[in-house]
Amino acid sequence: MDFTLASSQNLLLIFTRNPELGKGKRRLAATIGDEATLEIYKFLLNHTSKITKNLYAKKIVYYSEEIWANDIWDNNRYDKKVQVGADLGERMANAFLDGFSKGFDKIIIIGSDMLNLSLSDLETAFKALDKYDFVVGPAEDGGYYLLGMKTFKKELFLNKIWGTDTVLQDTLNDIKYEKTTLLEARNDIDYYEDIKDISAFEPFLKHMK
Template sequence: MSKENLLLIFTRNPELGKCKTRLAASVGNEKALEIYKFLLHHTAEITQNLKAKKYVYYSEDIWEKDIWNNETYDKKLQEGIDLGLRMENAFKAGFKKGYKKIIVIGSDMYDLTQADLENAFNRLDSSDFVVGPAEDGGYYLLGMKTLEHSVFTDKAWGTPTVLRDTLKNLEPKKINLLETRNDVDVLEDIKEHPAFQTLLKK
């Protein structure tokens, strides 16, 4: 099973002033970086034992020594002028390597577990695509068995229309929708969340 499955993890290099900028507008750059590192650790925890090949795609530079264990994760650099092209290039590379089921996630989801990812791979057995809708109108997970170019183009990335436009691209295909989850972009996303209270009170 693991030889067929590939998980792509898209991540920003955790550098001061360069990640979670919308959150930083409310809590400041240092706290935003701390929260992002907390989310990265969570993402590593829920993916390290997943029975799938794992590629971590960095936004700026590949870091050899960080939370992503070099024996568990293959490290790569995102390539493309926007998020869509970067994701498409990562999917293309995975299919070229022979993987049958490929899923991409970001690294800013606290409400995601290893079981959720296993479930997403399993659902690709009976559908062409699997999509995890985010509460903000985007998606937190996208999986496919064949490359679908249209989902990566003509999108206003980071806006509430992304999920709607993506599902429109996939209309004739068999899509499996996962539960709607909340990714972390702004203070409102974590203000009431118990897991973030200690970080916010520091």
């Protein structure tokens, strides 16, 4: 399969936080500490890189603070940009607008902290946009782990209290008259309770026993 042709109309946006001690995942860090939280986040970043690197799509990593030229994100597979905006909604909106301005037909955004997200999930989401105008991956905490669309809709990024359990429902209300499909609900990682019984995280939690 020709990579250029296969990826020409699909764009994956990966929103990530620069992995630095004492930044990010503050609710998790409150229980397990900054060092363990940083190691878990690096583990999740590696997982996200692993499941996205072979996806037939253009891929852009959007860093929270600054571009790191030599890190886990292969410069030959990923473009790199910095998030721009006053809040998460504005930063996501700007990333989508930039993608659509470049002529992409389908754009999907994900974060970088979903252990139970796979390459096939992303392929399913892009395929869903053949039939639907919007695709949403609901998170069990009331947010979402994936959002995809074929046309930009600004309401999706306005009037949300980001990081709360109202985000998913408010988002679905914005597109209730649109052709929308939902993926399987998944659990993202914000609290110790989200990871304490998952074997993949045991190496990072030995100090909690």
